[in-house]
Amino acid sequence: MMLIKNGRLINPATNTDEVVDIAIKEGKIEKIGKIDENGYEKIIDAEGMIVAPGLIDVHVHFRDPGFEYKEDIMTGAASAAKGGFTTVVCMANTKPVVDNEEVLRYVQNKAENAPINVLQAAAITKGFMGKELVDMKALKEAGAPGFTDDGLPINDTALVMKAMEMAKELDVPLSFHEEDPSLIGNPGVNAGKVSEEMGLPGASNAAEDVMVARDCMMAIKTGAKVDIQHISSGVSVDMVRFAKSHGARVYAEASPHHFTLTEEAVREHGTFAKMNPPLRTEWDREKIIEGLKDDTIEIIATDHAPHTNEEKNVEFRNAPSGIIGLETSLALGITSLVKPGHLSYMKLMEKMSVKPAELYNLKTASIEPDMPADIVIFNPDEKWTAGDYASKAENTPFTGMELTGKVKYTICAGNIAYMDK
Structure with a gap:
């Protein structure tokens, strides 16, 4: 039995913001209120800290199977736990691709030993x-919570329509990487002043906008639950808002790097600031924050994408795109969104737990009696310097940056998955 004392509970699912004690027994929340300390094996003093539902990231790459030298399920889970996450959804671009039950079972079996x-x-x-849809019905029955070709767009519009119709029938989300490759000269850097200085054509925001427009219109038509992944273009934010106003079940993710940095970061950090879609202009960054504020963008997701230093330390055009993000995500939300006054802690927690759970039909994003004890405890005012990662990788432009908001405990199913030393 575990007792969390004197923490500020912020629970968006019940709109609760109050200082309470929380008792945990047999992996579940037993009681919330003023609780006597007697009889508890573990007591955590959370005075001055925020206690919230465990964070949920619907967009991570754990590279397993096939690329375990970059990351594997256990190191990815350790990185997630250090960042306050109790649930993650891995993307399917592994080797082999997760397009059948056998590969899905491999990941599921390996994940049984993970701390989250x-x-x-x-x-x-x-x-x-x-070219051809997977057997979505069989894969859902085998435990796949949703479907995505993340990393690659699906250019066949009729096939996308068919997938949406099937997803609507099965009540599962489809998550889309929105970049038309025919409009991209060189991926990973915005087509603009920085790419011109580098002598690269770059990736135009139009490559994202045209795909977002297509999929938003089809979401209106089909009624499918659609997730626009790692939105980076301000025009695309407006397109999602338009689709929502017409009844579309469209969600959108914003990644911390897209609401914190601009294309200028490529000058300083080179390939460690190379990702798809790329960092864009200050106008785009402000539009993303505007979308987060008015709930056009409901979800914050990291797109945690580990690569080795050897892979990144090459000429820009030859380096893979992607950065790690699990261990800095919460702090970047606090540093870039809460402290400047864009979002409240309640709204930040909603975008990092309740809404991700809603997208994937999960029932874990609330601290209430009889619910799973999936909890993050963090000090909202503690400053720390990004680095010393639990991930195998360190490809991020945030290393060395002073951030505000430090995870102290991550508790999953009543067990301590991470504790700050």
């Missing part, structure tokens, strides 16, 4: 080829 909940999304198309 590791869920595995399945591909939308076989082999990520964009």
Whole structure:
């Protein structure tokens, strides 16, 4: 039995913001209120700290199977736990691709030993080829919570329509990487002044906008639950807002790097600031924050994408895109959104727990009696310097940056998955 004392409970699911004690027994929340300390094996003094539902990241790459030298399920889970996450959804761009039950079971079996909940999304198309749909019904029955070809767009519009119709029938989300490759000269850097200085054509925001427009319109038509992944373009934010106003079940993710940095970071950090879609202009960054404020963008997701230093330390055009993000996500939300007054802690926790759970039909994002004891405890005012990662990788432009908001405990199913030393 565990007791959390004197913490400021922020629980968006019940709109609760008060100082309470929380008792945990057999992996579940037993009681909330003023609780006597007698009889508890573990007591955590959370005075001055925020106690919230465990964070949920619907967009991570744990590189397992096939690329375990970058990350694997256990190191990815450790990185997530250090960042306050109790549930993550892994993308399907592994080797082999998660497009069948056998590969899905491999991940599920390996994830049983992880300290947090590791869920595995399945591909939308076989082999990520964009030609033929997977057996979505069988994969859902096998435990896939949703479907995505993340990393690659699906150019066949009729096939996307068919996938949406099936997703609507099965009540599962489809998550889309929105970049038309025919409009990208060189991926990973915005087509603009920085790319011109580098002598690269870059990736135009139009590549994102046209795909977002297409999928938003089809979401209106089909009624499917659609997730626009790692939105980076201000125009795309407006497109999602338009689709929502017409009844579409469209969600959008914002990644911390897109609401914190601009293309200028590429000058300083080089390939460690290379990602798809790329960092864009200050106008785009402000539009993303505007979308977060008015709930056009409901979800904050990291797109945690580990690569080795050897892979990143090459000429820009030859380096893979992507950065790690699990261990800095909460602090960047606090530093870039809460402290400047854009979001409240309640709204930040909603975007990092309740809404991600809603997208994937999960029932874990609330601290209430009989609910799973998935909890993050953090000091909202503690300053720390990013670095010393639990991930195998360290490819991020945030290393060395002073951030505000430090995870002290991550508790999953009543067990301590991470404790700050």
